[in-house]
Amino acid sequence: xxxxxxxxxxxxxxxxCTPETKPKVHRLVSARRAIYDAFVYVxxxxxxxxxxxxxxxxxxxxFGRLANQEGRVLLKLPAGMDRDSxxxxxxxxxxxxxxxxxxxxxxxxxxxFADSKTxxxxxxxxxxxxxxxxxxxxxxxxxEKVIHGKIAASRLKQSGEADEIDGAYSIMRLGKEDVPGLxxxxxxxxxxxxxxxxxxxxxxxxxxxxxxxxxx
Numbered sequence: 642x643x644x645x646x647x648x649x650x651x652x653x654x655x656x657x658c659t660p661e662t663k664p665k666v667h668r669l670v671s672a673r674r675a676i677y678d679a680f681v682y683v684x685x686x687x688x689x690x691x692x693x694x695x696x697x698x699x700x701x702x703x704f705g706r707l708a709n710q711e712g713r714v715l716l717k718l719p720a721g722m723d724r725d726s727x728x729x730x731x732x733x734x735x736x737x738x739x740x741x742x743x744x745x746x747x748x749x750x751x752x753x754f755a756d757s758k759t760x761x762x763x764x765x766x767x768x769x770x771x772x773x774x775x776x777x778x779x780x781x782x783x784x785e786k787v788i789h790g791k792i793a794a795s796r797l798k799q800s801g802e803a804d805e806i807d808g809a810y811s812i813m814r815l816g817k818e819d820v821p822g823l824x825x826x827x828x829x830x831x832x833x834x835x836x837x838x839x840x841x842x843x844x845x846x847x848x849x850x851x852x853x854x855x856x857x
Contacts, residue, residue, distance in 0.1 A: 679719040679845065680722055689751050690751075696746050696756075704731075707731065714849070719842065720845075726825040729826035743819075749774050755774070761805045761806055775831075776831050788823050794806055
């Protein structure tokens with residue numbers, strides 16, 4: 642009996658000294674598995690609105706966190722996300738200022754990137770339900786077409802030629818030069834397999850934010 646006890650103690654001591662062969666990822670609150678979600682996780686960015694929180698207030702919290710990460714040069718990008726798609730992420734959520742303003746989260750709020758409401762989005766059109774931007778089954782050309790349509794709608798709204806278009810479009814300030822980045826950003830919202838998602842988190846790399854990034 643004594644020998645068995647001693648053997649058990651020895652095995653426990655051995656297992657305690659054996660190094661972990663595979664690093665672990667802490668449990669995620671969200672079940673989403675897109676590159677975007679890996680980015681949100683590694684940078685501790687707010688995933689969704691708090692109860693009763695307006696989209697603008699959520700965006701404010703997000704930008705507050707980004708400023709903290711950029712200022713300390715701690716912002717991490719998972720594989721598949723680069724500087725351009727990160728800047729487009731900021732454009733997507735930005736709702737004021739002199740830089741590119743997408744104000745997209747006014748209707749496409751995380752974590753579903755939809756608001757369960759209807760909006761008029763075309764001149765002379767009827768109100769339609771906001772579609773989720775996650776896992777869009779659209780190619781690059783189709784995404785470009787959709788974004789160009791949003792830019793055109795915003796200009797009609799701002800010119801007074803289509804007052805019926807939702808008020809969120811009156812804030813947008815985008816040009817054709819912003820389209821490629823926004824397409825790249827939308828592609829970050831496609832889910833990947835669990836094993837790949839784990840790698841996105843563990844292999845995320847720090848983005849150099851010491852240059853002109855904060856001005857964009």
